[in-house]
Amino acid sequence: MVVVSIIGCDRFTAGYSAAKLAHEQAMLSGPIPVRILRAAQFHEFVAQLVEWGRQGEVSYVPKMRTQLVAAATVAPALADLAYDPESAPAPGSAGAPIPEIAGRREENLVDMANLLAARRGDPVKIEGVSDPADPDRRLYETGGLLPGPDATLAGPTFEEWLDSTS
Amino acid sequence: MTGDSSLVSAVAAQTVRVLAWKGPDPVRVDAAYATLGPDSLTARGTSAVADYVVDWVLETGAAWVTRRLSVRTRGDGWVRSLELGRDADGSWSAVRQHDGQRAGRLDVSGLDGALDCDLGLCPFTNTMPVLRHDLVASAQRGESRRVELVMAWVAVPDLTVQVSPQRYTSLGPASDGGAMIGFASGDFETTIEFDRDGLVRVYPGLAKPPAGVTETSRPRRRSRSLVALRHSSDRRNLAGVTSTRHLKTARRKLIMQARRKIAVAGGTGRVGRHVVDVLKARGHDVRAMSRSGGVDVVTGDGLGEALAGVECVIDVATGALVRAGGGYRVLHRRGPELEPGRRAGRRATDGRGVHHRVRPVHRGL
Numbered sequence A: 001m002v003v004v005s006i007i008g009c010d011r012f013t014a015g016y017s018a019a020k021l022a023h024e025q026a027m028l029s030g031p032i033p034v035r036i037l038r039a040a041q042f043h044e045f046v047a048q049l050v051e052w053g054r055q056g057e058v059s060y061v062p063k064m065r066t067q068l069v070a071a072a073t074v075a076p077a078l079a080d081l082a083y084d085p086e087s088a089p090a091p092g093s094a095g096a097p098i099p100e101i102a103g104r105r106e107e108n109l110v111d112m113a114n115l116l117a118a119r120r121g122d123p124v125k126i127e128g129v130s131d132p133a134d135p136d137r138r139l140y141e142t143g144g145l146l147p148g149p150d151a152t153l154a155g156p157t158f159e160e161w162l163d164s165t166s
Numbered sequence B: 001m002t003g004d005s006s007l008v009s010a011v012a013a014q015t016v017r018v019l020a021w022k023g024p025d026p027v028r029v030d031a032a033y034a035t036l037g038p039d040s041l042t043a044r045g046t047s048a049v050a051d052y053v054v055d056w057v058l059e060t061g062a063a064w065v066t067r068r069l070s071v072r073t074r075g076d077g078w079v080r081s082l083e084l085g086r087d088a089d090g091s092w093s094a095v096r097q098h099d100g101q102r103a104g105r106l107d108v109s110g111l112d113g114a115l116d117c118d119l120g121l122c123p124f125t126n127t128m129p130v131l132r133h134d135l136v137a138s139a140q141r142g143e144s145r146r147v148e149l150v151m152a153w154v155a156v157p158d159l160t161v162q163v164s165p166q167r168y169t170s171l172g173p174a175s176d177g178g179a180m181i182g183f184a185s186g187d188f189e190t191t192i193e194f195d196r197d198g199l200v201r202v203y204p205g206l207a208k209p210p211a212g213v214t215e216t217s218r219p220r221r222r223s224r225s226l227v228a229l230r231h232s233s234d235r236r237n238l239a240g241v242t243s244t245r246h247l248k249t250a251r252r253k254l255i256m257q258a259r260r261k262i263a264v265a266g267g268t269g270r271v272g273r274h275v276v277d278v279l280k281a282r283g284h285d286v287r288a289m290s291r292s293g294g295v296d297v298v299t300g301d302g303l304g305e306a307l308a309g310v311e312c313v314i315d316v317a318t319g320a321l322v323r324a325g326g327g328y329r330v331l332h333r334r335g336p337e338l339e340p341g342r343r344a345g346r347r348a349t350d351g352r353g354v355h356h357r358v359r360p361v362h363r364g365l
Helices: A015-028 A045-052 A072-085 A109-120 A137-141 A157-166 B002-012 B129-131 B135-139 B243-257 B272-281 B303-307 B319-325 B328-331
Strands: A003-006 A035-039 A058-062 A101-102 A125-129 B015-022 B029-036 B042-050 B051-060 B066-075 B078-086 B092-100 B116-119 B146-154 B162-173 B178-185 B190-194 B201-204 B213-215 B229-231 B262-263 B285-291 B312-315 B346-349 B354-358
Touching: A003 A015, A003 A072, A035 A072, A035 B162, A045 A109, A045 A157, A045 B135, A058 A109, A072 A101, A072 B272, A109 A125, A109 A157, A157 B042, B029 B303, B042 B129, B051 B116, B066 B116, B066 B129, B066 B146, B078 B146, B129 B135, B135 B162, B135 B178, B135 B190, B162 B190, B162 B272, B243 B303, B262 B272, B272 B285, B272 B303
Parallel strands: A003 A035, A003 B312, A035 A101, A058 A125, B116 B146, B262 B285, B262 B312
Antiparallel strands: B015 B029, B029 B042, B042 B051, B051 B066, B066 B078, B078 B092, B146 B162, B162 B178, B178 B190, B190 B201, B213 B229, B346 B354
């Protein structure tokens, strides 16, 4: 089996990321060999967050450092793992970190949300927020979602992606 | 000054690419340095395999039509060379020298009408026909367009020249503006992944980007840019070549070339639809599992049928987490309550009696 997960999910105690870690562990505990690829947040995720956070004329999006990557960039890497299992070491084997894939550069989610709204002519005002009830909020803001030094980095950047999809 | 500025614009129209590929054979590596002009290219490159090394220089004229291919192969105690040329009238010539004997002309009369050379096993020489026929753009538009060609095929390491009818078919887009293109010649058929510049990214069983090496800045078309390679440690590249490794890689080559049944959980989703496209373009038998298609990986509805005969599952179904929690922010706030939860376990049996156990999701988050 091949499973897509999230970079940094093992650092989080709550939320979607922690759920993905549980997902990874559930998969690994089964009898079928599993290859996991941890990806950064997808470009497509920015628009979703803007919609979720929209309250009237303002959209509240979480402050987040993220190395956004295109879903279309992650897909071939997942496909590779499906028929080329040795391209990734078995998780849990000694000295074999779970592979990561991310975009070519770190972005600030609030800036990217602003860029998206500007490109779409959406008059919404973007406001970066930090949820004090979230025990992991500091991780989002201090790079807990960023890839490690051995990650595969691949474009397009969020801005190039916007250019190509708009 | 006008001379200078035209030189500047001529240089500005070129793209320089530094390319590296690693083959499934643990000691096969290919590298090339290419200068891509608006309708022509020059390139030089090298391959190393267990028994010999190859180096080559390629030059095309307008419309990427081959002008010259110079190749040399060298093994333990032998060396061969070939000078293959096509003049402006379309006449081919080939001069081959081997094992210290006198250089001799090869009969290349059958090559009339051929525009391209194809250096055997070299992942670079698929580029010219793809560029001339604009197959990357066709693939990006999702068109299936077939092009029949005759190539001057150079056998490696013998360095003999043969007429080779080939067929290229655009299949669909790949990541980063790239393309999946079908290739067929005689009995051989495969699907090659090209990048936006029409250069081979993945040639199944032959070449793929080496792990840990990525181009840190991707040049844009028509802009001059130098490409730096970032190397990170790759333990596997450093590993010694053993007979076990040979066996493993031979097996892997077979796996990679075989058509496989692969199910994609969340196959209509944000990532899943791209995964399905890629697998289909690579010639696999793909089943997209989605609730809209009657397969629910949370409840298990339809799962047994969907997994019958499937050799691999790619799980990109994360919507269930969002669905169950009513949205990211809700999940986010409910985070501390999260637990792995009850896991839906389902068994499916394929034709050979192999059990697949799927534990997809954390129900009831």
